[in-house]
Amino acid sequence: GDSVIQMQGQVTLSENDFLFINCTYSTTGYPTLFWYVQYSGEGPQLLLQVTTANNKGSSRGFEATYDKGTTSFHLQKTSVQEIDSAVYYCAMSPVNTGNYKYVFGAGTRLKVIA
Amino acid sequence: DPKIIQKPKYLVAVTGSEKILICEQYLGHNAMYWYRQSAKKPLEFMFSYSYQKLMDNQTASSRFQPQSSKKNHLDLQITALKPDDSATYFCASSQDWGGSQNTLYFGAGTRLSVL
Numbered sequence: 694g695d696s697v698i699q700m701q702g703q704v705t706l707s708e709n710d711f712l713f714i715n716c717t718y719s720t721t722g723y724p725t726l727f728w729y730v731q732y733s734g735e736g737p738q739l740l741l742q743v744t745t746a747n748n749k750g751s752s753r754g755f756e757a758t759y760d761k762g763t764t765s766f767h768l769q770k771t772s773v774q775e776i777d778s779a780v781y782y783c784a785m786s787p788v789n790t791g792n793y794k795y796v797f798g799a800g801t802r803l804k805v806i807a
Numbered sequence: 808d809p810k811i812i813q814k815p816k817y818l819v820a821v822t823g824s825e826k827i828l829i830c831e832q833y834l835g836h837n838a839m840y841w842y843r844q845s846a847k848k849p850l851e852f853m854f855s856y857s858y859q860k861l862m863d864n865q866t867a868s869s870r871f872q873p874q875s876s877k878k879n880h881l882d883l884q885i886t887a888l889k890p891d892d893s894a895t896y897f898c899a900s901s902q903d904w905g906g907s908q909n910t911l912y913f914g915a916g917t918r919l920s921v922l
Contacts, residue, residue: 725908737850742910786909792907793863793901793905795842797849
């Protein structure tokens with residue numbers, strides 16, 4: 694079945710550290726891939742989205758590359774700030790379900806210490 | 808200003824009772840959805856609507872009934888509440904239903920606790 698795997702439940706960094714959050718997916722065909730960010734007390738909001746395999750998406754200093762070879766979509770940021778503290782969700786909209794039904798990973802809680 | 812409004816933000820209910828979760832979106836979108844986020848579980852798709860028509864239902868229980876009185880409204884009625892129903896319920900919308908360019912926008916959620 695369709696799935697998104699985020700192995701890191703929590704990541705704790707200091708300001709200006711490099712961020713790397715793992716995400717791998719499993720589905721048939723080429724889904725659209727997303728990173729959503731959820732701040733405390735709010736709903737998930739779109740951080741970045743990539744529709745085409747082997748393309749890169751970027752937003753607010755965050756980047757992720759759609760790697761169809763390794764079926765991965767890892768999130769990176771060169772220098773995190775305290776305001777980046779939030780839960781990050783990797784997600785996909787599978788082609789085999791018409792792209793309307795998103796599948797989310799378990800989420801990675803990022804804590805950035807000033 | 809929030810474009811997807813969910814009410815109430817918090818809800819406490821007793822086992823066996825019935826509650827309605829309200830959702831309105833002001834993004835002009837044609838498709839609306841409900842997702843559930845239970846403790847220690849990923850966000851889980853429940854329902855999708857397009858132009859007020861039910862497109863998909865992934866909720867096994869008939870105790871969960873979406874209601875769409877207008878294109879920008881999608882409420883969720885839950886009957887015979889159980890403690891396992893405790894979760895945060897997120898309403899979402901997208902410009903259209905399906906398609907690789909589609910993007911989902913979420914409300915802030917309703918946190919339901921069933922005692």
